[in-house]
Amino acid sequence: SVLEYAQEHSIQDVLLHARWRIYTEGLPDGDRRTLLSDGKTPSRSTEQSEEVFSRALMQTVRELESMGFRIALLKDVPLFRKSVPEVAMQAVSQGKDPNDFGRTVEEQRQLSRRINSLIDSGLGGTEAIPVDPLPLLLNPEGDRFALVRDEKILYSDRHHLAAEGARQLRSLLAPLFLEEPGQ
Numbered sequence: 001s002v003l004e005y006a007q008e009h010s011i012q013d014v015l016l017h018a019r020w021r022i023y024t025e026g027l028p029d030g031d032r033r034t035l036l037s038d039g040k041t042p043s044r045s046t047e048q049s050e051e052v053f054s055r056a057l058m059q060t061v062r063e064l065e066s067m068g069f070r071i072a073l074l075k076d077v078p079l080f081r082k083s084v085p086e087v088a089m090q091a092v093s094q095g096k097d098p099n100d101f102g103r104t105v106e107e108q109r110q111l112s113r114r115i116n117s118l119i120d121s122g123l124g125g126t127e128a129i130p131v132d133p134l135p136l137l138l139n140p141e142g143d144r145f146a147l148v149r150d151e152k153i154l155y156s157d158r159h160h161l162a163a164e165g166a167r168q169l170r171s172l173l174a175p176l177f178l179e180e181p182g183q
Contacts, residue, residue: 003067006069007067011069012068012069012070013069013070013071013072013176013177014064014069014070014071014072015071015072015073015074015173015176015177016060016061016071016072016073016074016128017073017074019076019079019159020053020075020076020115020119021076021079021111021112021115022034023035023036023049023053024036024046024049024050024053024114024115024118025046025049025114025115026046028079032044035048035049036048036049036052036053036056037049037052038052038055038056040052040055050114050118053118053122054118054121054122057118057119057122057123058122058123058124058125058126061073061122061123061126061128062126065126065127065128070127070176071126071127071128071129072128072129072130072131072173072176073119073123073128073129073130073131074131074133074169074173075112075115075116075119075130075131075132075133075134076112076115076116077133077134077137077159077161077165078102078103078108078134078137078145078159079103079108079111079158079159080102080103080145080147080155080158080159081103081158082158083157083158084147084153084154084155084156084157084158085153085155085156085157087101087147088101088147088148088153091147098147098148099139099140099144099146099147099148100144101147102139102144102145102146102147103144103145104143104144104145105134105138105142105143105144105145108134108145112134116132129176131172131173131176133169133172136168136169136171136172137154137165137168149164149168150164152164153165154168
């Protein structure tokens with residue numbers, strides 16, 4: 001029904017976004033119900049989930065391209081150990097800078113390394129554009145991911161961007177959807 005709606009309303013651009021890692025690694029608490037399987041790889045191991053993810057991503061993107069859509073894929077935003085609003089409020093109540101509690105760039109790189117590799121290879125041979133939001137979510141020093149900016153919290157929980165967090169990505173995403181096809 002989403003594809004039908006997009007075609008009926010002449011939508012040309014598609015932004016794919018998810019918390020990609022849960023499909024290949026499961027949830028941080030060890031829950032493996034989110035791991036992928038299909039008829040070719042029926043078990044839910046992380047290795048087989050990676051195979052299914054790569055295959056499904058390539059199939060989805062190629063199908064969308066064949067229907068005439070331009071596709072961008074937004075890679076994962078940082079995942080924090082605790083609720084960002086809670087951490088930010090605690091830090092402020094103790095007179096500390098909330099951004100001192102953000103995940104380090106190196107930690108996030110390690111967490112995202114494998115899924116980013118799968119995404120990059122899964123988009124190979126397609127016109128889809130991988131988009132990395134991480135550079136726009138850094139603290140002023142560039143060594144950690146910001147929890148707040150201009151006294152506004154960027155996340156609504158451990159991993160979902162709040163409205164202010166989404167606004168941080170405007171400069172990254174707007175050009176993708178303002179260009180005319182073929183440019």
